[in-house]
Amino acid sequence: MPAKSTGTSTDHPTENDSSYRRLAGLQASKRNMVRISIASGKGGTGKTLVATNLAAVAADAFLVDLDVEEPNCHLFFDGKELSREAVSRRVPFVNEESCTHCGNCAEVCEFHAIVSLPKNVLVFDELCHGCGACSMFCPEDAIEERDHHMGEIIHLSASGLLGLTYGRLRVGEASAATLIKRVKRGMTNNRLTIIDCPPGTACPAVESMRGTDLCVLVTEPTPFGLHDLKLALDVTKKLRLPHVVLLNKAGLPGPDIKKFCADNGLPIVGEIPLQRAIAETYSEGKLLVRDPGFKKLFESMLERILKEAEKT
Amino acid sequence: MKELVVLSGKGGTGKTVVLASFASLAKNPVIADCDVDAPNLHLLLSPTVKERGRFSSKKVAVIDGRLCNNCRECVAACRFDAFSIIGNEHLQKVAIDADACEGCGVCMRVCPSRAIRLKEQDSGEWFVSETRFGPMVHALLAPGGENSGKLVALVKQKAKVMANRTGAETVLVDGPPGLSCPAIAAAGGADIIVLVAEPTASGLSDFARIADLCSQMKARTALIVNRWDINSRVAESIEGEASARGIQVLGRIPYDEMVPSLLAKGKTPIESSDGEARAAIVDIWNKLRDME
Numbered sequence: 107m108p109a110k111s112t113g114t115s116t117d118h119p120t121e122n123d124s125s126y127r128r129l130a131g132l133q134a135s136k137r138n139m140v141r142i143s144i145a146s147g148k149g150g151t152g153k154t155l156v157a158t159n160l161a162a163v164a165a166d167a168f169l170v171d172l173d174v175e176e177p178n179c180h181l182f183f184d185g186k187e188l189s190r191e192a193v194s195r196r197v198p199f200v201n202e203e204s205c206t207h208c209g210n211c212a213e214v215c216e217f218h219a220i221v222s223l224p225k226n227v228l229v230f231d232e233l234c235h236g237c238g239a240c241s242m243f244c245p246e247d248a249i250e251e252r253d254h255h256m257g258e259i260i261h262l263s264a265s266g267l268l269g270l271t272y273g274r275l276r277v278g279e280a281s282a283a284t285l286i287k288r289v290k291r292g293m294t295n296n297r298l299t300i301i302d303c304p305p306g307t308a309c310p311a312v313e314s315m316r317g318t319d320l321c322v323l324v325t326e327p328t329p330f331g332l333h334d335l336k337l338a339l340d341v342t343k344k345l346r347l348p349h350v351v352l353l354n355k356a357g358l359p360g361p362d363i364k365k366f367c368a369d370n371g372l373p374i375v376g377e378i379p380l381q382r383a384i385a386e387t388y389s390e391g392k393l394l395v396r397d398p399g400f401k402k403l404f405e406s407m408l409e410r411i412l413k414e415a416e417k418t
Numbered sequence: 419m420k421e422l423v424v425l426s427g428k429g430g431t432g433k434t435v436v437l438a439s440f441a442s443l444a445k446n447p448v449i450a451d452c453d454v455d456a457p458n459l460h461l462l463l464s465p466t467v468k469e470r471g472r473f474s475s476k477k478v479a480v481i482d483g484r485l486c487n488n489c490r491e492c493v494a495a496c497r498f499d500a501f502s503i504i505g506n507e508h509l510q511k512v513a514i515d516a517d518a519c520e521g522c523g524v525c526m527r528v529c530p531s532r533a534i535r536l537k538e539q540d541s542g543e544w545f546v547s548e549t550r551f552g553p554m555v556h557a558l559l560a561p562g563g564e565n566s567g568k569l570v571a572l573v574k575q576k577a578k579v580m581a582n583r584t585g586a587e588t589v590l591v592d593g594p595p596g597l598s599c600p601a602i603a604a605a606g607g608a609d610i611i612v613l614v615a616e617p618t619a620s621g622l623s624d625f626a627r628i629a630d631l632c633s634q635m636k637a638r639t640a641l642i643v644n645r646w647d648i649n650s651r652v653a654e655s656i657e658g659e660a661s662a663r664g665i666q667v668l669g670r671i672p673y674d675e676m677v678p679s680l681l682a683k684g685k686t687p688i689e690s691s692d693g694e695a696r697a698a699i700v701d702i703w704n705k706l707r708d709m710e
Contacts, residue, residue, distance in 0.1 A: 150430010
C-alpha cells in the first residue's frame with residue numbers, strides 16, 4: 107500500500123510557473139507516492155485516452171495497464187520491452203496410480219472443478235481457484251499441484267514515462283482478477299503511478315481500483331455513461347475510495363453530467379470536448395498531448411487530480 | 419431457435435446500440451442483456467419487470483467468535499490472504515476479509531473447533547421483463563460481485579426457456595466487454611457471434627483477441643465495423659484480419675450524429691425514419707438473416 111499524504115496545504119504557485127514545475131517541485135514528496143486509478147463502469151468512455159495522456163504529461167510517472175483482458179496503453183508509446191514474465195496458477199493433477207476414487211477431492215471442491223467418476227477423475231482447470239483443498243484432503247496423497255499458464259506481465263521502457271507495465275491474460279482464461287493481483291504485487295509504491303482499469307463493476311474492475319489513493323471516473327454525457335457512472339460510484343463507496351469525475355466527449359446531446367455531479371458533491375477534474383480530431387488521433391494510436399493545446403488541458407487535469415489526491 | 423450473441427472485446431464499440439437495433443428489426447425475439455455488471459440495454463428498451471429473483475453464488479467464510487480458540491490453523495491454510503490477526507497484545511482475534519475470501523472452505527475444514535462456516539452472499543438480481551420488441555431477461559450484479567459468469571449463464575438459460583415457451587425464432591444476446599468469464603459464458607452455445615469493432619489502434623488489437631476466443635470456442639463469427647469513417651485505414655485492417663480468419667464481414671456502420679440524439683431519447687437508430695446508421699444496420703440485419 108502506498109503511504110497516504112497528509113493533506114497539508116502547499117505554497118501558492120506563481121502565474122508563470124508551469125504546472126509541471128509546480129507539481130514536480132513543491133509537491134515532490136507527496137506526488138511520488140500517489141496511486142491514481144482511471145476507471146469508468148462503462149467501456150469506451152476514454153479510460154485509456156485519459157491514462158496514457160495523463161501519464162505522458164506527468165513525465166515522471168509509472169503507467170500500469172490492469173485491463174489485462176484487452177490491454178491497450180502500450181500501443182500509444184514507442185516502448186522497448188525490458189522483460190516479460192509468464193504467470194501461472196496452481197491446478198490439481200491427479201496421479202491415477204495412487205487414486206482410489208474415493209471422491210473426497212470432488213466433495214471438498216466448492217468450485218466443482220473436480221468430478222470424481224468410478225474409474226477416473228476429471229479436473230476442470232478453468233473452474234479451479236487454486237485453494238488447494240483437493241490435495242490437502244486427499245487421503246492417498248494422490249494429488250499434486252502443477253502450473254497452469256494464465257498470462258504474462260510485460261515491462262516496457264517508454265519515452266516520457268518511468269516505465270509501463272501491463273498484464274495480458276491468456277485468451278480462454280476465465281479469471282482476470284487473479285492476474286490483476288499478480289501485476290499489482292510488482293507495482294512500486296514510491297512513484298506517481300497511473301493505473302488504467304478494466305470496464306465494469308465486477309471483480310476485475312474492483313481489484314484494479316482497490317488500494318489506490320484516488321479513483322478518476324471517466325464518463326460521457328450519454329444515458330449509458332450516466333447510468334454506469336452511478337454503478338461505478340457504488341463500487342467506490344463500497345471500497346471507501348476517494349473519487350473524482352472526468353467528463354469526456356463533452357458536448358454530446360445527453361444527460362447533464364455536470365448537474366448530477368454538482369447535486370452529488372462530486373468534483374469534476376476536467377472536460378475533454380467532443381471533437382472528431384480527438385477520435386482520429388486516438389484511432390491512430392497517438393497521444394493527444396503532442397498538441398500544445400491538449401498538453402495544457404491534461405496538465406491542468408493532472409494538477410487538479412493530484413490536488414484532490416492530496417486531500418485524501 | 420437461434421442464439422445470436424454480440425461481443426466486442428473492447429468496451430464502448432456499440433454492442434448495445436447494435437443489439438437494440440436488431441431487437442427492433444427481429445420478428446418476435448427474446449432479448450437478453452448479459453452485460454450484468456454494467457447493463458445498458460434497458461435504457462433503450464424500457465422494460466417493465468414482470469418477475470425478479472435474487473442471485474447468490476459466492477460464499478464467504480464467517481467465524482463464530484464464541485467457538486474460535488485462536489489456534490490460527492485457518493490463517494495458515496488460507497491461500498488468499500483473507501485472514502488477519504486483529505487486536506492488541508493482550509487480546510488477539512482472527513478476522514476475515516470478505517472481499518479477499520474466495521469461499522473455498524479450506525478454513526472451515528481445517529478448523530478444529532468448527533468455528534467457521536460458509537455463508538451465501540447476495541451477488542445480484544435477475545429480471546424477466548416485457549419490452550416493446552418482446553420479452554427480455556436481464557440482471558444486475560451487486561457492486562464488486564464475483565462469479566458474473568454464472569449470472570450470465572443464468573440470464574441466457576432463462577432467455578432460452580422463454581424462447582421455447584413463446585416459440586421465438588431468435589434469442590438476441592447483448593454481451594459484456596472483455597474476454598474473461600462473463601464473455602466466455604455469454605459466447606458459450608451461441609449459434610452466431612457478431613463482433614462489433616471500432617477502427618482504432620486499440621480496437622484492432624482488441625478485435626484480434628476476441629476473435630481468438632471465438633475460434634477457440636469454435637463459434638461461427640461475423641464482424642461489423644462501427645463508426646468506420648473515423649479511420650477507414652484501420653477499418654480495412656480489421657476487415658482484412660477478419661477475412662484472414664474466416665470471419666464474415668457483415669458491413670460497416672458510419673458515424674452518424676443522429677445516433678446520440680436518439681439514444682438520449684431512449685430510442686434505437688431503427689426507430690428513426692431515416693439516417694445513415696439506420697440504413698447500414700438494416701442492411702446488416704438482412705445479411706444476417708440470409709446467413710441462416
